[in-house]
Amino acid sequence: MIWRGIRSQVLVVALAPAIVVATLLTGVFLYGRVTDLSGAHQQRAYALARQLAANAEFGLFAGNQASLQMLANAAMREPDVAAVTIIDRDGEVLARAGVPAIELPAAAERSAQRLEFDRGGRHLVLQPVAASELSVDPLFDDGAQAKPRPPALLGHVALELSLEEQTKLERSLVAVGLLxxxxxxxxxxxxxxxxxxxxxxxLVELSQAVDRVGRGELAARVAVVRGSPLQGLEEGVNRMAARLEQARDDLERRIAEATAELRLKKEEAEQANVAKSRFVAAASHDLRQPMHALGLFVDSLRDDLGGQVRARRLLDGMRSSIDAMTAMFDALLDISRLDAGVIVEKRSDFPVQTVLRQIEVMFTPLALERGLRFSVVLSNAWIRSDPALLERILQNLVSNAINHTRSGGVLVGCRRRCGVLSIQVWDTGPGIAAAHQQDIFQEFFQLGNPERDRSKGLGLGLAIVDRIARLLSHPVRLRSVPGHGSMFALEVPCAERGAGGAESAPADRIPDDFAGACVAVLDDDAPSVEAMEGLLERWKCVVISASSEADLLRQIEARGSGPDLLISDYRLRGGRTGLLAVERIRQALGRQIPAILITGDTAPDRLIEAHASGLELLHKPVAPGKLRQLMRIGLARRDAPSQPQGEARVQPGDDRC
Structure with missing residues (x-):
């Protein structure tokens, strides 16, 4: 297409002037020749007409029709003469030869002027015939000057010439000119x-080369013709292509180097993140183990020394410290479980006020203790979400608002907008600058805590909010004005009223009597075993404890009967896990005894493995209330078949964030 376009344009530029000049020259030539032919024909007609008029003068004067007829017949022998008519001054025809084709006008015979007419392919010349004037001899002249008189009109000669031959000549000229x-x-x-x-x-080669360069074929070049008018342009295109090719190669090299550098940094960051996760998991496990035993010891001492006021006050202080440490460990655990993907949402339709009432009951005492106004505006709207996960989000938002508000208050309310319920938490705290409104959702990021005061938490609350909100597809909006306060809004889809399912039976309907129940404890940490034994014995349980499944099986065999419930640590000696130990003990006893798995491990792969086992799961440090609740459930169904592998159960209050 490019070749045809350029060639057509060049041909048009070259041919257009030639066509115009040739046409003009041909037109001028033909016009001149036709004009010459027409003039020659007219002059010949005039000459013939004058000659006939001169020869017809005597015949008209004498009225000799015979001589006039002979004259007319003689004129017909001339080429192109079609008709000759001689008339007198009265318009009477005296002689005629040929067939006239042009009728004379009525007053033409009285005209003393020569007239011409063209009609029907003929040319008519009407030539007047006047009497010649005779000169008188001066001898007989009396000397008087005679006044000249106009010649007398004798008649007319009408000569018709055929234009056919002239037309043929003109056509021949046109044909020759066109040829x-x-x-x-x-x-x-x-x-x-x-x-x-x-x-x-x-030009086409240049255009094709530029087009190829434009398509990315930067190696394309144009053949340079020495001495050509386009030599400079061809060399310029080649230089341009060479520079573009070099620039592309340099850019690709830089991109490759930057990509390799980014890949290396990404791998380093991933390795650092893995190392951090391993360190946090290991540190969490190692710290949870003694905290777990410490918590159980403190609870045992509270029961034994409950009557001593000073001891009770000291134990309460120890319990507060343990609870604070437990809250920090739980925050790390929540992040690990969210990253591991072991938390599965369970959506249902329910009234939002059930969650709002829990928030009101939970945080009203804390707000009053801080001297803050705390108000929850209830709503009759129904929403579709996971009640436990939604409550955890609101807990973190309200806790964060109360912790950062020094005066004023915190307000929790709802607004319905286009099928979405916006649950909003307002506070009169210091506010958040626009530059930090994205950073606060990052892990371990805290504003106004440069000294890293642990009483203000680890900076994981909003990170957990962000992860759970993404899991539930509930957008979180933030509006904040520094110095005036902040507003966090959680957008939850609305649901039809009364669409929720029936609630499950509460756990408190299960009998709370462990007397005589045989509980096997499997743990390789002696302080944890001792603390667990003391707690279970206070609950009137019969306890069998061991550091390995082999030792436990020997004790069970010596006792003669198996346990009603098995509590096992996840990590055991020799690389063994509680999962394998529970499976082996069940196989040895020939029945699926209820089992509870306790772990201090927060590594994502460990959490996934533990949840996939289908066992009840508690995380260290274990709260006695949670352990007691799971034991009630396990002992209540001790005779029921166990749940299939891979269907993890969620114990109330623990396996949610």
Whole structure:
């Protein structure tokens, strides 16, 4: 297409002037020749008419029709003469030869002027015939000057000439002119094509090379013709392509180097993140183990020394510290479980006020203790979400608002907008600058805590909010004005009223009597075993404890009967896990005894493995209330078949964030 376009344009540029000049020259030539032919024909007609008029003068004067007829017949022998008519001054025809084709006008016979008419392919010349004037001899002249008189009109000679021969000549001239023009145009076209090829071919090659460069073929080059008018342009295109190719190569090299550097940094960051996760998991496990035993010891001492006021106060202080540490460990655990993907949402339709009432009951005492106003505006709207996960989000938002508000208050309310309920938490705290409104959702990021005061938490609350909100597809909006306060809004889809399912039976309907129940404890940490034994014995349980499944099986065999419930640590000696130990003990006893798995491990792969086992799961440090609740459930169904592998159960209050 490019070749055709350029060649056509070059041909048009070359041929257009030639066609115009040839046409003009041919037109001028033909016009001149036709004009010459027409003039020659007219002059011949005038000459014949004058000659006939001169010869017819005597015959008209004498009225000799015979001589006039002979004259007319003689004129017919001239080429192109079609008719001759001689009339007198009265308009009477005295002689006629041929067949006239043009009728004379009525007053033409009285005209003393020569008249011409063209009609029907003939040319008529009406020539007047006047009497010649005779000169008188001066001898007989009396000397008086005679006044000249106009010659007397004797008649007219009407000569009709045929225009057929002239027309043929004109047509021949036109044909010859057109033939010459065509030959000239053909020669010019051939010459234009040859010249056009010489001009357009380099242009086409240049255009094709530029097009290839534009498509990314930067190695394309144009053949340079030395001495050509386009040599400079061809060399310029080649230089441009070479520079573009070099620039592309440099850019690709830089991109490759930057990609390799980014890949290396990404791998380093991933390795650092893995190392951090391993360190946090290991540190969490190692710290949870003694905290777990410490918590159980403190609870045992509270029961034994409950009557001593000073001891009770000291134990309450120890319990507060343990609870604070437990809250920090739980926050790390929540992040690990969210990253591991072991938390599965369970959506249902329920009234939002059930969650709002829990928030009101939970945080009203804390707000009053801080001297803050705390208000929860209830709503009758129904929403679709996971009640436990939604409550955890609101807990973190309200706790964060109360912790950062020094004066004023915190307000929790709802607004319905286009099928979405916006649950909003307002506070009159210091506010958050726009530059930090994205950073606060990052892990361990805290504003106004440069000294890292642990009483203000770890900076994981909003990170947990962000992860759970993403899991539930509930957008979190933030509006904040520094110095005036903040507003966090959680957008939850609305649901039809009364669409929720029936609630499950509460756990408090299960009997709370462990007397005589045999509980096997499997743990390789002696302080944890001792603390667990003391707690279970206070609950009137029969306890069998061991540090390995082999030792436990020997004790069970010596006792003669199996346990009603098995409590096992996740990590055991020799690389063994509580999962394998529970499976082996069940196989040895031949029945699926209820089992509770306790772990201090927060590594994502460990959490996934533990949840996939289908066992009840508690995380260290274990709260006695949670353990007691799971034991009630396990002992209540001790005779029921166990749940299939891979269907993890969620114990109330623990396996949610």
């Amino acid at each position: 010459v023009t065509a030959i000239g145009l053909l020669f010019g076209s051939v010459l234009a094509v040859r010249l056009g090829r010489g001009v357009s071919r380099p």
